[in-house]
């Protein structure tokens with residue numbers, strides 16, 4: 001037999017068998033099991049896999065494709081080794097960021113398409129997995145108050161992708177024909193709050209508008225856009241003859257879960273269309289990649305409170321619902337199932353209230369002669385991507401089916417309860433000031449101060465009075481040092497991994513305010529780990545006191 005045939009026989013074993021072969025299936029499953037076993041051996045009390053280690057990227061430059069074939073076993077080992085040092089987001093000692101631990105059906109939703117490799121480009125290439133996309137879209141649309149018979153949506157590559165879609169659609173509304181002709185004349189603008197995600201700028205620059213075309217409106221202390229300033233800015237832009245490609249309402253800011261007043265923004269937009277007799281309606285997008293999941297409380301009975309949440313939790317959930325229930329007033333919505341839907345990366349979808357909007361993005365059929373020969377469901381006619389993975393929709397569907405409204409309410413309610421408990425405990429500490437005490441979400445921002453500081457006064461003075469700039473910078477530094485000490489302790493397995501934000505907001509005189517940040521996302525979080533944060537801050541303060549000047 002020629003050598004290549006020998007090789008081929010070996011390699012065929014490394015693929016799932018096309019025709020039922022239960023023995024081989026068992027071996028395939030066993031490979032997965034062995035990988036999981038190896039990962040399990042890396043678990044400890046610490047919220048990371050294996051030992052904390054510096055990653056040596058110089059090793060990566062030496063990498064090359066091996067001359068010879070390897071085996072499934074050896075490669076499996078190598079792949080598992082790459083997980084060393086990963087944070088375990090689902091660990092109760094992990095409160096790092098808005099990164100959810102995926103549930104098992106969410107994981108299966110990624111595994112199954114990885115085996116059968118559907119391509120959501122067309123119905124032909126994805127069959128029932130295309131249906132999974134349509135189902136996940138309808139379920140979520142209905143949850144958010146859209147009519148699934150009129151609305152539309154598609155999965156895309158992250159929250160950033162949802163903003164790219166929204167702004168692109170808005171450009172087409174403000175400058176009809178731009179898909180063909182490009183943008184001629186005056187650059188249209190994107191308007192959002194100064195707490196909106198930087199992905200707005202990413203999308204604007206990649207779309208050729210330029211990051212400078214993103215106009216930022218100041219926010220109130222609770223991190224929501226100041227609608228009166230939005231109004232005056234929109235008026236100014238319209239008077240100057242600028243076209244408005246997109247107004248982005250942030251429904252759950254990344255660092256502080258701030259929620260814009262979407263209803264007011266919508267009213268304002270409609271008024272201005274009338275007043276300025278605009279020949280287009282500026283597109284209104286809700287960046288709800290974080291906040292969307294709170295839609296499960298749209299029809300929660302807050303009076304009866306059947307899930308028996310504590311009072312403070314109930315108030316926080318109602319507070320978030322008050323804004324999130326306005327989601328259906330937006331022309332489009334961005335959703336990340338991988339942020340607050342307990343699905344793995346990447347699982348994001350872009351929704352439009354009027355499905356006809358997506359048609360504006362359709363490319364000329366003559367450019368895709370080899371595609372879309374059959375079937376009704378051909379999102380590839382308008383999606384930015386050509387090949388599109390089935391993992392996003394299958395994971396979202398898996399997670400949504402497992403949790404249902406009740407499960408999502410339970411998980412979000414628990415996370416908020418834990419965050420409320422943390423805010424309470426931190427507030428009781430004289431050396432700590434909680435920076436988002438009125439917050440409704442699972443994130444807590446706080447600043448820590450040395451012993452002699454009046455923490456009732458200082459945060460306000462730092463925020464408003466430029467004469468306190470020196471103190472602000474000094475305490476920014478202090479917080480960085482406290483963070484370092486806490487982080488080192490957490491990696492040893494005693495504390496809790498939290499994170500730090502270099503600029504959770506700016507002072508009135510334009511300086512960055514550093515804050516420590518706890519983002520509770522683990523279903524395994526509990527009171528003792530909340531107390532562990534408070535204790536760890538205290539130990540870090542003692543440690544830093546020796547060296548801080």
Ligand SMILES: *Cc1c(COP(=O)(O)O)cnc(C)c1O
Pocket residue numbers: 157158159160161196197199250252253254287289290336348
């Ligand atoms: C995370 C985030 C984004 C970007 O989403 P990705 O899924 O990370 O691309 C956009 N907007 C907000 C408010 C976010 O928090």
